[in-house]
Amino acid sequence: MAKVRLDKVRKVYDNGKVAVADASFTVADGELLVLVGPSGCGKTTLLRAIAGLETISAGSIEIDGRVVNDVAPRERDIAMVFQNYALYPHMTVAENLGFGLKLRGCERAEIERRVADAARVLDLEGLLDVRPRRLSGGQRQRVALGRALVREPKAFLLDEPLSNLDAKLRVAMRVEIARLHQRLRATMIYVTHDQVEAMTLGERIVVMNDGEIQQIDTPMRLYEQPANLFVAGFLGSPAMNFFRGRMREDLRGLEMQDAVLPLADLESAGLPLDAVRGRDVVLGLRPEHLQLARPPATASLVQFDAALEVVEPVGNEAFLNLRFGDTALVARVPPQALPAPGEILRMQFDPSRLHVFEARSGHRIERSRVTA
Secondary structure: OOOEEEEEEEEEOOOOOEEEEEEEEEEOOOOEEEEEOOOOOOHHHHHHHHHOOOOOOEEEEEEOOEEOOOOOHHHOOEEEEOOOOOOOOOOOHHHHHHHHHHHOOOOHHHHHHHHHHHHHHOOOHHHOOOOHHHOOHHHHHHHHHHHHHOOOOOEEEEEOOOOOOOHHHHHHHHHHHHHHHHHHOOOEEEEEOOHHHHHHHOOEEEEEEOOEEEEEEOHHHHHHOOOEHHHHHHOOOOOOEEEEEEEOOOOOEEEOOOOEEEOOOOOOOOOOHHHHOOOEEEEEEOHHHOEEOOOOOOOOOEEEEEEEEEEEEOOOOEEEEEEEOOEEEEEEEOOOOOOOOOOEEEEEEOHHHOEEEEOOOOEEOOHHHOOO
8 A cells, every 4th residue: 555645736628717826735555545526526526537538637645655647547556346236237246246357457366365354354355256237336435445446556546436326335344444444454545525535534624615724634633623614614514503603792692683692701611702793703603512401501501592493313313403583403312301482492502612703704713712
């Protein structure tokens, strides 16, 4: 396996559209790195550039210490897995697995060894004589993974490999890919628009939007310390709640367009007081940190009233869709004794759970800037 390094990689199309803007990061040897973002954010273009299927406009791409900007795809020693499987329908599983090796002129004994190894790793041993039309979607995807595996490449590139599968099968295949990576410790770069896939598979995640890298970090640091409003809103289901307004000079409330969010005890909560006093800010709060208020009232908690619009029970939890002034909110709560739509509910949260962002730039205001 090998390290993959990108230095200020840029892709600009002939019409002037910037698909990737100065992407720089390093994928460690044996790491599973995920590129995630909405459709059109540039993640697949970046993956194709690493594979050599897209020429880059600037910057450099290194694989195993070798700059490969001008190296043909077949000579980069990488293997790519696509979302559409691309299996040959007239070939058996074994023939599909070994076809690329056959084209490369590998000896028959070597092909058989590698095919047998891949079939054992991916639990395909009982399907080697079967043709693709008789396989399930999950089995076809495992064959596609196996075809990459037999090449023993320096890096695996996976472009939304699970997007054609149903929800249950996606979960199963996600576990399969995680197990495969743990077993092989292979260098993998995985593209997806699905944040759950990104959070559960990636050792680190590159979050992209409009061709630009927004943040690179571990899943939990991205969730707990998002660098900006885009990352905060993109990762998490349901999405983070946002209170937009101007912080009062006395820090006792956030003046929103159609409501005032009462605030208290912000200093002990560690919020950056001087950075927010009298400023336009966005306060972010995860749905699991917004709770139904229970007596007795606690002075350290922020409390406010909100109208309940919709209740969504989802088994072991429920989502309360609320309206506070003109702001839509979601609370993640236990499923017991749920209130009815139309009720006015007293809600509460711990202010130390708030994320603070600059309203204009969207950048996170770090708690280390507290001076009061």
